[in-house]
Amino acid sequence: MTDPLKIHISGDASACALGADATAHAVMVEAEQRGVEIEVVRSGSRGMFWLEPLLEVVTATGRVGYGPIGAADVAGLFDADFGNGGAHALRVGRVEEIPFFKNQDRLSFARVGITDPLSVADYLAHDGFRGLDRALSISPAAIVVAVTESGLRGRGGAAFPTGRKWKTVQDTVAEQKYIVCNADEGDSGTFSDRLLMEGDPLCLIEGITIAGIAVGATQGYIYLRSEYPHAQRALNAAIANAYAEGYLGADVCGSGQHFDLEVRLGAGAYICGEETSMLDSLEGKRGQVRAKPPLPAIRGLFGQPTVINNVISFASVPIIMAKGATFYHDYGVGRSRGTLPIQLAGNLQHTGLVEKSFGVTLRELLYDYGGGSLSGRPLRAVQVGGPLGAYLPEAQFDTPLDYEAFAAIGAMLGHGGIIAFDDTVDMLEQARYAMEFCAIESCGKCTPCRIGSVRGIEVIDRIHHGIESDKNFALLNDLCQTMRGGSLCALGGLTPDPVRSALQYFPEDFAMPTSPVTA
Amino acid sequence: MKQARPNPVSRPVSRLPASQLSVVQKAIEEHRSRLGPLLPILHAVQDALGYIPADAVPTIAYELNRTRAEVHGVISFYHDFRTAPAGQHIVRICRAEACQARGARELEAHAKQTLGVNFGETTADGTITLEAVYCLGNCGCGPSVLVDTDELHAKVTAERFDVLVNKVREITS
Numbered sequence: 001m002t003d004p005l006k007i008h009i010s011g012d013a014s015a016c017a018l019g020a021d022a023t024a025h026a027v028m029v030e031a032e033q034r035g036v037e038i039e040v041v042r043s044g045s046r047g048m049f050w051l052e053p054l055l056e057v058v059t060a061t062g063r064v065g066y067g068p069i070g071a072a073d074v075a076g077l078f079d080a081d082f083g084n085g086g087a088h089a090l091r092v093g094r095v096e097e098i099p100f101f102k103n104q105d106r107l108s109f110a111r112v113g114i115t116d117p118l119s120v121a122d123y124l125a126h127d128g129f130r131g132l133d134r135a136l137s138i139s140p141a142a143i144v145v146a147v148t149e150s151g152l153r154g155r156g157g158a159a160f161p162t163g164r165k166w167k168t169v170q171d172t173v174a175e176q177k178y179i180v181c182n183a184d185e186g187d188s189g190t191f192s193d194r195l196l197m198e199g200d201p202l203c204l205i206e207g208i209t210i211a212g213i214a215v216g217a218t219q220g221y222i223y224l225r226s227e228y229p230h231a232q233r234a235l236n237a238a239i240a241n242a243y244a245e246g247y248l249g250a251d252v253c254g255s256g257q258h259f260d261l262e263v264r265l266g267a268g269a270y271i272c273g274e275e276t277s278m279l280d281s282l283e284g285k286r287g288q289v290r291a292k293p294p295l296p297a298i299r300g301l302f303g304q305p306t307v308i309n310n311v312i313s314f315a316s317v318p319i320i321m322a323k324g325a326t327f328y329h330d331y332g333v334g335r336s337r338g339t340l341p342i343q344l345a346g347n348l349q350h351t352g353l354v355e356k357s358f359g360v361t362l363r364e365l366l367y368d369y370g371g372g373s374l375s376g377r378p379l380r381a382v383q384v385g386g387p388l389g390a391y392l393p394e395a396q397f398d399t400p401l402d403y404e405a406f407a408a409i410g411a412m413l414g415h416g417g418i419i420a421f422d423d424t425v426d427m428l429e430q431a432r433y434a435m436e437f438c439a440i441e442s443c444g445k446c447t448p449c450r451i452g453s454v455r456g457i458e459v460i461d462r463i464h465h466g467i468e469s470d471k472n473f474a475l476l477n478d479l480c481q482t483m484r485g486g487s488l489c490a491l492g493g494l495t496p497d498p499v500r501s502a503l504q505y506f507p508e509d510f511a512m513p514t515s516p517v518t519a
Numbered sequence: 520m521k522q523a524r525p526n527p528v529s530r531p532v533s534r535l536p537a538s539q540l541s542v543v544q545k546a547i548e549e550h551r552s553r554l555g556p557l558l559p560i561l562h563a564v565q566d567a568l569g570y571i572p573a574d575a576v577p578t579i580a581y582e583l584n585r586t587r588a589e590v591h592g593v594i595s596f597y598h599d600f601r602t603a604p605a606g607q608h609i610v611r612i613c614r615a616e617a618c619q620a621r622g623a624r625e626l627e628a629h630a631k632q633t634l635g636v637n638f639g640e641t642t643a644d645g646t647i648t649l650e651a652v653y654c655l656g657n658c659g660c661g662p663s664v665l666v667d668t669d670e671l672h673a674k675v676t677a678e679r680f681d682v683l684v685n686k687v688r689e690i691t692s
Binding site: 013014016017018049052185186187188189190191193194226227228229230264265266267268269270281282283284285286287288302343344345346347348351352374383387417419420421422425429430433437440441443 | 554555556557558559561562583585589592593596597598599600613615616617618619620621624652653654655656657658659660661663665668669671672673674
């Protein structure tokens with residue numbers, strides 16, 4: 001008897017939104033009708049969305065892909081003998097050889113799209129839990145040293161050295177310490193956390209557990225945004241499996257170490273991605289920003305020392321532990337070490353996930369990986385780093401992705417999301433939206449953010465209507481300065497960035513035909 | 520950490536209908552032993568009832584030893600929590616930048632016009648509540664629409680939106 005045909009179809013939310021469930025269903029029905037024995041694995045997504053639903057078949061020569069495969073294409077695939085990698089108009093060849101995928105440095109995402117996300121056995125078969133094994137064999141201090149020496153900086157956007165944060169928590173004496181994973185991925189244009197949580201949740205669980213062991217915390221929380229129901233299911237199932245196999249609980253891997261992990265759901269507030277708001281939200285309060293100091297590393301959740309890191313930061317830890325700090329540090333440039341999972345979004349032909357060493361340029365990402373605009377029109381602006389990130393014109397496309405290089409041009413990498421806009425974009429509208437978003441999502445605690453954003457909308461509207469333009473430009477600048485300097489957190493503090501960059505690089509969109517009206 | 524009990528000492532008499540009260544009590548019992556139980560409780564109530572009735576507040580506040588004002592403040596802070604029932608289905612359109620770059624502004628205008636409602640409003644027939652959402656993590660495949668809690672749609676053009684809405688209405692009728 002021959003082995004059943006093994007097929008991978010992504011169960012990722014984006015793939016499903018493009019029809020992957022229907023495709024998987026059609027494959028099963030068709031196989032049954034034809035009497036073909038098959039096994040369908042719902043893996044994560046490879047992050048090549050233009051090919052989703054991507055169907056991969058395991059052949060003697062590797063995994064051969066066909067995509068995008070709608071339910072209607074399935075019968076044709078069987079006719080084409082796809083089980084042996086047969087020719088078909090939608091055949092894309094060996095998936096690993098697709099340039100978009102081949103030219104990446106997949107470290108954190110090494111397993112995403114390849115394994116069964118929920119299977120501990122599959123995880124182990126693909127180098128899973130090696131980092132945890134190593135961490136349990138060395139001292140907590142040595143774990144923190146390794147993370148520090150890897151050069152890992154917080155991938156949530158602030159880029160604070162992860163090792164230093166862990167050291168602070170490790171050095172703070174307390175009865176109870178906590179680990180909190182920030183999975184409130186609210187920035188538009190970012191989805192790497194989601195892809196990882198759905199595609200390799202055990203990697204995140206491993207990273208968080210290592211953090212717990214390093215700093216002496218026994219309880220971890222994953223604060224997940226409510227907009228991610230797929231990820232919630234994947235995490236809960238993976239956590240249950242990890243408990244069942246002894247990777248979580250009272251005796252992690254027989255080490256005598258205790259670590260519990262739980263998913264907590266947000267409730268649709270962007271600000272809860274700010275770490276102190278998130279803590280208040282976890283405590284059952286309004287998600288309002290706390291003044292710092294005290295740092296959460298010293299007084300965090302319920303007043304206890306707390307490590308707060310982003311999903312990708314934690315997911316980078318297992319490979320650092322397994323392969324060593326130097327291995328990770330060898331990727332990247334300058335002070336930006338390792339890799340960044342970059343998300344290509346918006347008006348591009350090839351959107352998706354590109355995990356790449358720091359140093360790759362925007363232009364390479366937009367054109368070599370992204371394939372240029374989806375609409376076929378020239379790209380005019382890109383916004384990097386979410387709704388608080390600057391809009392950059394073509395002249396800046398040669399900037400390398402590097403925290404310092406971006407800071408030098410008044411921009412930020414943030415969580416690595418890149419949104420491309422073609423030349424139909426109205427930058428005044430984008431600037432207005434930045435203020436509007438801030439007004440909607442402000443926690444209300446500090447005045448520059450709460451009131452400034454509303455005034456910002458009004459001022460931009462006056463500029464739009466040509467009312468006392470000069471005065472209102474001056475006022476807008478002044479307002480931006482106040483928000484930047486006077487806000488408690490990055491929401492109010494960085495909302496001026498998209499506004500000012502739009503003004504600076506795209507002034508023509510703000511220019512009104514003369515004849516200013518006096519208000 | 521322990522706060523003085525700010526509420527009346529005796530358990531408040533709830534004005535909730537018995538069926539709703541039992542849902543609220545069940546949610547409280549299920550989550551009260553967790554640290555920071557309020558959000559899990561509110562989620563559980565809303566998942567079961569579709570909204571959080573104002574009359575649930577005194578009971579939740581009493582059981583958690585919080586003031587009614589605090590509980591009300593939490594409910595009103597988060598966009599997800601609603602204090603009145605929605606239409607039979609909730610259709611959320613992503614308004615954020617990545618979807619804008621792929622036509623979400625046009626989709627938003629089309630949706631408001633064809634449904635005859637603004638964001639936050641329910642169609643006259645009570646079937647659909649239209650809401651704005653700020654990123655569904657589907658930024659490579661927008662414009663994105665989420666129907667109810669779990670049904671994510673990608674590349675939603677005006678035409679696809681109409682098909683989607685008709686389907687939602689068919690299920691309802």
